[in-house]
Amino acid sequence: LEMSKGHTKDELVFLARVAEQSERPLEMVEFVNEFSKMEGGLSLEERNTLSVAYKNVVAPRREAWRKVIAKEQEESKKSNTKNVERLKTYKGIIEGEIKNFCGDLLKLLDDSLLPNAQDEESKVFYLKMKGDYFRYLGELEAGESKAEIGEKAQAAYTEATDIASAKLPPTHPIRLGLALNYSVFYYEIIEDHVKAVEMAKKAFEDSIAGLDNVTDDSYKDTTLIMKMLRDNLTLWTSDQAEEAN
Numbered sequence: 001l002e003m004s005k006g007h008t009k010d011e012l013v014f015l016a017r018v019a020e021q022s023e024r025p026l027e028m029v030e031f032v033n034e035f036s037k038m039e040g041g042l043s044l045e046e047r048n049t050l051s052v053a054y055k056n057v058v059a060p061r062r063e064a065w066r067k068v069i070a071k072e073q074e075e076s077k078k079s080n081t082k083n084v085e086r087l088k089t090y091k092g093i094i095e096g097e098i099k100n101f102c103g104d105l106l107k108l109l110d111d112s113l114l115p116n117a118q119d120e121e122s123k124v125f126y127l128k129m130k131g132d133y134f135r136y137l138g139e140l141e142a143g144e145s146k147a148e149i150g151e152k153a154q155a156a157y158t159e160a161t162d163i164a165s166a167k168l169p170p171t172h173p174i175r176l177g178l179a180l181n182y183s184v185f186y187y188e189i190i191e192d193h194v195k196a197v198e199m200a201k202k203a204f205e206d207s208i209a210g211l212d213n214v215t216d217d218s219y220k221d222t223t224l225i226m227k228m229l230r231d232n233l234t235l236w237t238s239d240q241a242e243e244a245n
Contacts, residue, residue, distance in 0.1 A: 003027075009035045009046075016049050025056040029101070036108055041118040047125055050113075054105050058098060058136060065094045065140070095140050102133045109133075120167040121174060127160035128178045131185065138189045150189050157182040170206035171214045173221035179203030180229055187236060193243075197236050204229045 007015070012035035019028035032053040036042065042050065072087040109130050117123040134153035138146050161182060164175040179199060187196035207226050214222050 003030075005034070007034070009038050009040075013046055013049060016053060020049075020052060020056070025053070028053045029057055029104075033104070033108060037112045039116070041116045041122060042113070044121075047122060051129065054101065054133075058101050058133075061094055061098050061101070062136060062139070065091060065098065068094060098140060099137065102137050105133050106130060120163050121172075124160045124164045124168065124174050124178060127156045127163070128174065128181060131157035131160060131178075132181055135181070135185050135189055146189070150185075153185055153189065157185060169210055169213070170203070171210045171218075171222050173218055173225060176203060176207055176222060176225040176229070180225055180232070183229075183232065187232075193236060193240060197233060197240070200229050200233050200236070204233065 003015070012031045016028050016031035016035070019025070019031060032050050035046065036050055068087055068091045072084055072091065075083040075087060109126050113126045114123065114130075117126055131153045134149055134156060138149040138153060141149055157178070160178050164172070164178055168175040170176075180203070183196045183200040183203070186192050186199060190196075204226060207222065207229075211222075
């Protein structure tokens with residue numbers, strides 16, 4: 001995109017926000033890619049802009065992929081082979097788009113963002129993101145390929161968790177968000193439901209113990225992620241009870 005060339009970082013951040021407000025997600029990604037490659041690392045606000053940009057292009061495609069799979073299964077039950085083939089082709093197009101966006105972000109993380117990370121908080125943020133986007137790739141795969149991608153996601157999540165546990169308080173939104181997503185990875189990709197519940201439960205309980213020390217500016221984010229952890233725990237423990245019965 002020619003418009004993304006020749007601007008300062010502040011100008012690109014401004015244009016990325018305008019693209020978001022104008023519901024132009026592809027252009028937002030272009031602006032974000034340009035400022036993320038610049039010297040000096042990213043501020044918290046710039047990191048959040050990066051996160052929103054990729055979420056806005058990947059999340060709708062993941063949702064579309066799930067809907068196409070559901071429709072494919074529905075048509076398969078009806079033995080409608082022609083529609084199943086059409087849906088497989090359509091699913092492949094969506095998968096290609098997801099893989100392209102995930103691949104672009106993972107390259108950006110390895111080539112620019114992680115090497116230029118200014119502090120532990122930003123490094124945890126990027127490693128969590130790396131784990132997340134490998135997880136999204138893993139959702140598309142099966143068998144050995146899923147296992148290989150899962151190992152890459154786990155390596156990123158593990159490194160992020162090691163740093164977060166040592167350097168960030170249990171109530172820090174980035175540490176909590178990491179625990180939330182890492183536990184989802186265990187539940188959905190590794191399919192180790194016991195480990196997922198243990199991880200989410202520990203993060204939730206540790207954050208409750210430190211809730212009195214949370215600052216006003218992070219209280220809303222902290223309690224929102226805590227609620228998401230609690231919701232997952234409720235769902236997962238009820239699933240485990242059903243499996244046991």
